[in-house]
Amino acid sequence: MRTRPLKVALLGCGVVGSEVARIMTTHADDLAARIGAPVELAGVAVRRPDKVRGGIDPSLITTDATALVKRGDIDVVVEVIGGIEPARALITTAFEHGASVVSANKALLAQDGATLYAAAERHGQDLYYEAAVAGAIPLIRPLRESLAGDKINRVMGIVNGTTNFILDKMDSTGAGYQEALDEATALGYAEADPTADVEGFDAAAKAAILAGIAFHTRVRLDDVYREGMTEVTAADFASARQMGCTIKLLAICERAADGESVTARVHPAMIPLSHPLASVREAYNAVFVEAEAAGRLMFYGPGAGGSPTASAVLGDVVAVCRNRLNEATGPGESAYTQLPVSPMGDVVTRYHISLDVADKPGVLAQVATVFAEHGVSIDTVRQQGKDGEASLVVVTHRAADAALSGTVEALRKLDTVRGVASIMRVEGE
């Protein structure tokens, strides 16, 4: 074994960073054996230098992250600060100064992955980011490497633990959204400002990253259609149950049937209870992958948390260190297909629509006519009446999202339709 250690600069020492530092210390011998050389923590950049950080040599702490990555003797920069700047500038500076980078920063990778990849390639360095999607679950490496000999057609996953916790609570207790969110907040599963999670921004970033890797093309955050889950109600869960379904916030990346374009989207959807994703409880994450030769695969595990995320970061650190000892680099960006990303209107799926209608003869015929005029074929209709008011629950066959939107718009104009109570996509069949 080489005795000169590889040097790691840790940028950020919060929830994830402190666990990375801890494991690097407590498991130093194992890491050395697996890499073929010792690894050493060469510096730790933080914002608040005076905070007590147990187990970390205070002389390693600095507030000057830029100087740390510019030192020139750093082999691997671990970026666990988060956000766009200064993370982006620090990463590109790291490449310029001969270091490879391991990052957990989904926001940055989704927004500007291409720039980072290009910088890594220009300087012959590695950019690894297993921790950025689905925390501890090995997903980036299986998609980039294990399935490199296959053609992936679909990636569908629960990639946000906070929202899965909330939806699981609503499902199992009958609670409404706000009540379930309050519980998630009290238990530390939701942040004080839960917007990024509940509005689907976090999941959308992950969808962009996953779609790019799965389809070997470039998908930006703006390309991802996004709907949050704040409007899912207890009534939606009741409807879902009547169909043998539950509701999950899904990130779905698909290749179009003709193979010439892709789509990426995040929204709540009903999925059958028999689908493997339906039984993903609490804050767990799981990603379902459909590949041409491999068939249907699923990857399941904790999607966040300090130590699970640190596990993924350190797996990347080991890989990057091995690459350095080999004087090689791992797979870079693979965006050779340059497939266009189609808008949401082109997505083809099924729908569950609840309408409040007048309880009089002929309403169903009117409604059915509107669906037919828009080319949306109906699978089942359920009619329930009470006191002159009635509800109609329509489940469609597969149709384009644009056709469904047109249908709904036309339905709203019918005198006999008092309101559209909910529209939910049905996936996983």
Place this chain on the structure above:
Amino acid sequence: MRTRPLKVALLGCGVVGSEVARIMTTHADDLAARIGAPVELAGVAVRRPDKVRGGIDPSLITTDATALVKRGDIDVVVEVIGGIEPARALITTAFEHGASVVSANKALLAQDGATLYAAAERHGQDLYYEAAVAGAIPLIRPLRESLAGDKINRVMGIVNGTTNFILDKMDSTGAGYQEALDEATALGYAEADPTADVEGFDAAAKAAILAGIAFHTRVRLDDVYREGMTEVTAADFASARQMGCTIKLLAICERAADGESVTARVHPAMIPLSHPLASVREAYNAVFVEAEAAGRLMFYGPGAGGSPTASAVLGDVVAVCRNRLNEATGPGESAYTQLPVSPMGDVVTRYHISLDVADKPGVLAQVATVFAEHGVSIDTVRQQGKDGEASLVVVTHRAADAALSGTVEALRKLDTVRGVASIMRVEGE
């Protein structure tokens, strides 16, 4: 991109090999883009040269596998013949002649992986074998690479599709073993001679491979305790259901509580219906991994079949080709911990024991005394009487397998115990 192609020699063109050849042809452009150079099928070794093999240039077919691997211009040898010889000799010859190897051969890797690894290392070549365990499911790479920064404590999986199909049938239809086996055979899920599957030999080979990788030590096939599932009865499933469990044939690799030894075993076991492995149906495989930092992960997918297995083989081909272009090799054997493999008697788990006993007062006290004398603590007892005969179902707390064996031996000697109807381990809690 480099234009000179990398050359692949395919040894075996059966269920798996024919799919490897097909995908290499139909997806040549994708493979080239992902590798950074084209790959070319340079020769295909088979036993029966005259068999019609659609889509394969007949001039590539040879019966002289040895000459093919000795050609000297081969970059990657794909070994999908199976069995010990000539596969082993061909693989070592390939290394000697400057080729890396991708194999799907679990039997050979479990029996003699160390020799193959040593040969690969001596000649600076890669040995990859993702397809050898759980077919298409990315498992070897996640364990070897994604979790390289973590400490794995337990790997527990359904790694044989045939037996899972049979057990799932028994569970869902109430069928007996023979009836379910007949159905599996009729549907092509079981071979004419199902011994390797139903007696657990196939799963034991996979357990040896998984334990070695997970614990960074060497585990040989002989180190794996093995019990088949031919004696699982419909009555066992009924008992399992009463406990909220089902029965699966599990491969379990564990680190001992003190961390100083490991165990590997294959046997049928009850697991709670709430455990993610319980819902793995039909011939699917799934592997549950518990790691110190990452927590509980699960990998799920098709464990066999021509095209899923070929997907895994080709993922390895891409990786090995990239390594060659980088003039590097991937991770080799990592057996640095040299942990001893403890015998089955040291395994600690829970047990479900059904006894046929005389229906008279004091029997329960006698039986309980025997458990206590052997230090096996009882969790629950259920007593059922009919016509002077009775049955006692005992579920224990965690105990060493040796203590349980001693208990059962002593129970058999009691006059009041007419027979031990079944003993089954209870896992996954």
